[in-house]
Amino acid sequence: DADVTQTPRNRITKTGKRIMLECSQTKGHDRMYWYRQDPGLGLRLIYYSFDVKDINKGEISDGYSVSRQAQAKFSLSLESAIPNQTALYFCATSDSGKGLHEQYFGPGTRLTVT
Amino acid sequence: ELKVEQNPLFLSMQEGKNYTIYCNYSTTSDRLYWYRQDPGKSLESLFVLLSNGAVKQEGRLMASLDTKARLSTLHITAAVHDLSATYFCAVDANQAGTALIFGKGTTLSVSS
Secondary structure, X not given: OOOEEEEOOEEEEOOXXXXXXXXXXXXXXXXXXXXXXXXXXXXXXXXXXXXXXXXXXXXXXXXXXXXXXXXXXXXXXXXXXXXXXXXXEEEEEEXXXXXXXXXXXXXOEEEEEO | OOOEEEEOOEEEEXXXXXXXXXXXXXXXXXXXXXXXXXXXXXXXEEEEEOOXXXXXXXXXXXXXXXXXXXXXXXXXXXXXHHHOEXXXXXXXXXXXXXXXXXXXXXXXXXXX
16 A cells, blocks of 8 residues: 555646645654645645644645644645646655655645636 | 756656756755656655765666755666656755755656
């Protein structure tokens, strides 16, 4: 089984709709992240969480919110989706106890807002 | 604001040739990561470089870090088709592993 899973894998929604993307991990890591990837732009950090009670904004948090329901679960919400939020979204995890801070990525969710 | 620039952005290589991908960044950091992404897939960690002069090698890929020059290189030796992918470097902006700033990626195509 995959260590970092994301649901759904693909989603098409309409402008103005609320949508939630979910991420679960079995790696036992304390830190979790949400990124979006746009063609030609690399990945950009949306939010990150050190633990259940510690959530921080990343580079591009406007229009997004997150919830860390448990150490293993981190969800990303778009309260009112707009077309320029069409992108590939990745969840990632890392272990603060290891000095490498290496991040492990989920398979991604392709979101299309029409 | 930390900026990360990769070049080239697109690279077409013949099998058996050598080439280097460059990753320049704008502010001090001594922690840099290289990832590989296959089309439609997730990112796979290749190398973690933690200090000036760090060099890591795996198969036909070798990565190095020069923190004084704010430069990392990913060298490809005797390219093979299986290396075709997009390669990203990411720089740790706050030295705590939480604020990775990614380059735009280098798409490598290896043909025979």
